[in-house]
Amino acid sequence: MDSKDSGVSPVVGVMLMLAVTIMIAAIVSATAGNFSNTEKKAPSAILDVSIYAHKQYDDFSTPAMVIRHISGNVLQTKDLQIVTYYSVPGSSNISRGSIMGEKPVDVKGSSGTTEYGVLFIKDDSRFTDPDSHANWFGNASASFKPGDILVTPAQSCDSEDAYPGDPELKENPGMDQIFPNVNFGEDEFVQGGVVSVKIIHTPSGQIIYDKDVVIS
Numbered sequence: 001m002d003s004k005d006s007g008v009s010p011v012v013g014v015m016l017m018l019a020v021t022i023m024i025a026a027i028v029s030a031t032a033g034n035f036s037n038t039e040k041k042a043p044s045a046i047l048d049v050s051i052y053a054h055k056q057y058d059d060f061s062t063p064a065m066v067i068r069h070i071s072g073n074v075l076q077t078k079d080l081q082i083v084t085y086y087s088v089p090g091s092s093n094i095s096r097g098s099i100m101g102e103k104p105v106d107v108k109g110s111s112g113t114t115e116y117g118v119l120f121i122k123d124d125s126r127f128t129d130p131d132s133h134a135n136w137f138g139n140a141s142a143s144f145k146p147g148d149i150l151v152t153p154a155q156s157c158d159s160e161d162a163y164p165g166d167p168e169l170k171e172n173p174g175m176d177q178i179f180p181n182v183n184f185g186e187d188e189f190v191q192g193g194v195v196s197v198k199i200i201h202t203p204s205g206q207i208i209y210d211k212d213v214v215i216s
Contacts, residue, residue, distance in 0.1 A: 042206030045072030045146075047199060051215050053191050054169060057155045062170040063184050064154035067119070067199075075144040077121075077137045078102075079203050084178055085196040088188045095182045100202065102138035105173040108159035116153040118177045152178070191215055 048068040055064040067082075069075070084097040104115045117136025121144060134141040137150055144150060152174030161171045163185030175184065182188050192215065199209035 040201075040204040042201040042204040042208060043073035043075055045075055045208055046070040047209045049197050049209065049211065049213050051195055051197075051213050053189050053193075053215050055154055055216075057158070060158050060170045061168065062154045062157045062172045063175045063189055064172060065119070065152050065175060065178060067150040069144050069146050069148045069150075071146050074146075075201075075208075076140075077142040077144050077150075078140050079201055080137075080144075081200040081202050082119075082137075082178070083198040083200065086179060086182065086189075086193065088182070089190065089193055091188065093181060093183075093188060095179045097178045097180055099178055100138065102133070102136050103177065104136075105153070105177060107153045107156050107173060108161050108171070109156045110158050114156060116156065116174070118174045119150045119152055122149050122151050189215065 046069075048070055050066045050068070052064045052066075054061040078101070081098060081100040084095070086095040086097075088094070099118055103118045105118055106113050107116050117133070117138070119137035121135045121137070121142055133139050136142055152172055154172050154174070157170040157172045159170065163169045163171055163183075165183070165187075166185030169185045172184075175182075179189070195213045195215060197209065197211060197213050198207055200207050
């Protein structure tokens with residue numbers, strides 16, 4: 001064999017190895033790019049959560065929860081999950097709640113029983129109908145915008161139904177859903193108690209609100 005030919009094989013081998021390496025790098029880069037393009041980005045919003053043991057409405061009171069959208073992106077409520085964790089003071093009773101998707105509750109008021117969402121969107125600057133599914137948390141049409149508030153249907157809970165142990169405290173089925181295993185009216189949901197609240201953007205898995213809220 002010619003001495004010149006003996007040096008060709010190593011060179012060709014190295015070139016082939018480089019070519020294969022470049023091809024693999026290109027495939028990996030393209031795959032990573034596809035993953036990054038399909039990854040959901042969490043919206044940015046400033047929210048405020050208030051929780052009440054006895055929120056006064058005209059001539060009655062009831063436990064209630066209010067979520068205010070202060071500023072930022074419009075949030076589609078179908079993409080949100082609200083998680084609550086509440087340890088009853090001086091007790092081993094722990095409530096772990098999770099609300100995701102549209103869920104109706106029957107609210108008994110002075111005019112009869114009406115079906116509302118566990119939470120529904122309200123805006124004091126314009127009329128919003130709590131009976132409309134488009135305003136219910138979890139509905140595909142329910143857009144939570146800056147200036148809006150999400151409320152439990154507390155203002156409609158003016159029937160004779162009250163929590164055992166406190167006949168003055170009207171029953172709020174929205175709160176019953178958000179805080180399972182809590183005996184409202186039995187000194188288990190009191191002012192000064194602390195609720196851990198997380199609001200999660202489910203498509204991205206990112207938490208957009210995470211605070212300990214003191215019950216008012």
